[in-house]
Amino acid sequence: GASGSVPPSIAPFSFGDDPVNTGENAGVQCMVQKGDVPITIKWTLNSRPIINGEEGITILKLSPKTSVLNIAAVEQDHRGVFKCIAENKAGSSFTTSELKVN
Structure with a gap:
């Protein structure tokens, strides 16, 4: 694998x-x-x-390859499918997780 660049691969995550x-x-x-x-x-x-910072959601980049999403106080508006998309010159990939709210 020395030829060409490597597209991103994201570890699974879940709420x-x-x-x-x-x-x-x-x-x-x-x-x-x-x-x-x-x-x-x-x-x-x-x-x-x-x-x-919008809609009560904080996104923090911990490193060039890691991003954290945090919702300090979950609201009904936050329910649904969150998707993380990683992209470089070789391609892109994404991982999703559904947040269910009572």
Whole structure:
């Protein structure tokens, strides 16, 4: 595998099978296990881009290959499918997890 660059591969993540109560804290970590940097990591909720700090959602880049999404106080608006998209010059991949809210 020395030829060409390696597209990103994301480790699975999950909010868990159980619904979260409103007001509770929830979060997931999107970790790119392999892939050539620079890698762009983006998040969407129900296919809409998530902007850090908006709608009570914080996105923190821990490293060039790791991004954490946190919701300090979950609301009904946060229910749905969160998607982490990792992209580099070789390609892109994504992982999703559904957040269920009581």
